[in-house]
Amino acid sequence: MNKKIPANYYELLEIKADASSMDIINAYRQAKLTYKPDSLAAYSLFDEDELERIRADIEQAYLTLSSPEKRRAYDAMLTEKAEIRIAPPAEESTESQNNVVELSGESQSPAGIRYRMAVATDFPGVLLREIREFKGIELSTIAEHTKISRQYLQAIEDEDSSHLPEEAYLRGYLKQYAAEIGLDPDRVSHHYPPLQNRTD
Numbered sequence: 001m002n003k004k005i006p007a008n009y010y011e012l013l014e015i016k017a018d019a020s021s022m023d024i025i026n027a028y029r030q031a032k033l034t035y036k037p038d039s040l041a042a043y044s045l046f047d048e049d050e051l052e053r054i055r056a057d058i059e060q061a062y063l064t065l066s067s068p069e070k071r072r073a074y075d076a077m078l079t080e081k082a083e084i085r086i087a088p089p090a091e092e093s094t095e096s097q098n099n100v101v102e103l104s105g106e107s108q109s110p111a112g113i114r115y116r117m118a119v120a121t122d123f124p125g126v127l128l129r130e131i132r133e134f135k136g137i138e139l140s141t142i143a144e145h146t147k148i149s150r151q152y153l154q155a156i157e158d159e160d161s162s163h164l165p166e167e168a169y170l171r172g173y174l175k176q177y178a179a180e181i182g183l184d185p186d187r188v189s190h191h192y193p194p195l196q197n198r199t200d
């Protein structure tokens with residue numbers, strides 16, 4: 001049942017050592033959602049004591065990394081322990097100030113992607129794409145195996161509502177896509193944001 005608990009605050013928040021202040025805020029918000037008390041996915045991986053510890057660590061991680069002075073001291077401690085290589089924080093950009101949690105492949109380590117796969121409560125298209133690319137699976141391969149058109153598969157990853165099929169077909173396509181990349185088909189089909197936003 002027990003999953004490995006992240007070793008440091010950067011790993012816990014799933015950010016790089018040069019993360020900007022907005023990256024830290026976004027990651028903190030995401031972590032709070034991931035480990036909220038009613039998160040079934042988190043409870044399937046950790047017992048209550050571990051969850052309490054992780055929630056406390058998330059708060060401490062945010063307090064530490066959001067303070068320049070505390071972050072410098074923490075980075076120095078990690079450097080001494082040789083846990084991570086510290087790079088200067090990235091320059092704040094307009095793009096990083098849009099309050100969106102970044103999930104690009106470049107910003108996520110393999111360990112971070114595996115961890116996100118295990119604890120995800122939603123499966124947006126960008127996460128599905130990250131997992132597929134992490135596993136080295138081409139869209140054309142999924143299209144060949146499932147006989148789903150590549151255009152539909154692309155629309156699923158892009159969450160392009162103008163090109164997504166009707167709900168009944170979309171659920172079926174999501175289940176096949178999920179199975180191809182090693183995810184639970186029912187879990188993905190029930191937690192794909194465009195379907196959650198649709199009214200019956």
